[in-house]
Amino acid sequence: GAVVSQHPSWVICKSGTSVKIECRSLDFQATTMFWYRQFPKQSLMLMATSNEGSKATYEQGVEKDKFLINHASLTLSTLTVTSAHPEDSSFYICSARDRREYQPQHFGDGTRLSIL
Amino acid sequence: GQNIDQPTEMTATEGAIVQINCTYQTSGFNGLFWYQQHAGEAPTFLSYNVLDGLEEKGRFSSFLSRSKGYSYLLLKELQMKDSASYLCAVMDSNYQLIWGAGTKLIIKP
Numbered sequence: 001g002a003v004v005s006q007h008p009s010w011v012i013c014k015s016g017t018s019v020k021i022e023c024r025s026l027d028f029q030a031t032t033m034f035w036y037r038q039f040p041k042q043s044l045m046l047m048a049t050s051n052e053g054s055k056a057t058y059e060q061g062v063e064k065d066k067f068l069i070n071h072a073s074l075t076l077s078t079l080t081v082t083s084a085h086p087e088d089s090s091f092y093i094c095s096a097r098d099r100r101e102y103q104p105q106h107f108g109d110g111t112r113l114s115i116l
Numbered sequence: 117g118q119n120i121d122q123p124t125e126m127t128a129t130e131g132a133i134v135q136i137n138c139t140y141q142t143s144g145f146n147g148l149f150w151y152q153q154h155a156g157e158a159p160t161f162l163s164y165n166v167l168d169g170l171e172e173k174g175r176f177s178s179f180l181s182r183s184k185g186y187s188y189l190l191l192k193e194l195q196m197k198d199s200a201s202y203l204c205a206v207m208d209s210n211y212q213l214i215w216g217a218g219t220k221l222i223i224k225p
Contacts, residue, residue, distance in 0.1 A: 006158075032211075034213075049212070097211070107158040107159050107160065110157065112156075
């Protein structure tokens, strides 16, 4: 089945550090990848939609300068949390949609980010 | 606006059957998905319906009625490991997924 690899699984770092999270589709081509954030006991919140070769589309309230997204190839998208602060601590999950029609989104295992 | 409704929480007994309902109002429709999410983990894909009717996959079945904007996920022979949140999501006319808030299913022995 389709596999999406997300790294790292856990990040603990100091306030002010920038953190990069990678999302790879391993056995299919993904023209579109999605970045979500989920706080404890809350729903998934879509942060941005990443399209290969073009600028990401950010949801309302998500700072594009804070959360940098790069989707340089059909199999890789990265999210960089710049100058992270404790309030950025959350569970970040990427998903990728197979470019073929009527395919589900497949999720990575998520990255648990803790900013001290 | 776009809206997905599903119950917040349900409780069922091990070995029993449970039905989780989902109603939706979206801009266009390109299919409805069900995902399972265990606490602290990412969602995993369960089922996809784009035509009316029932799709069966082992102990899990999913039903869709497009005219009613309604779907349900049916779980049979419940096991303790089925305790999780179940997310309903609809793909709209722009191929974006609109997510429900999820139904937390609690299985009791």
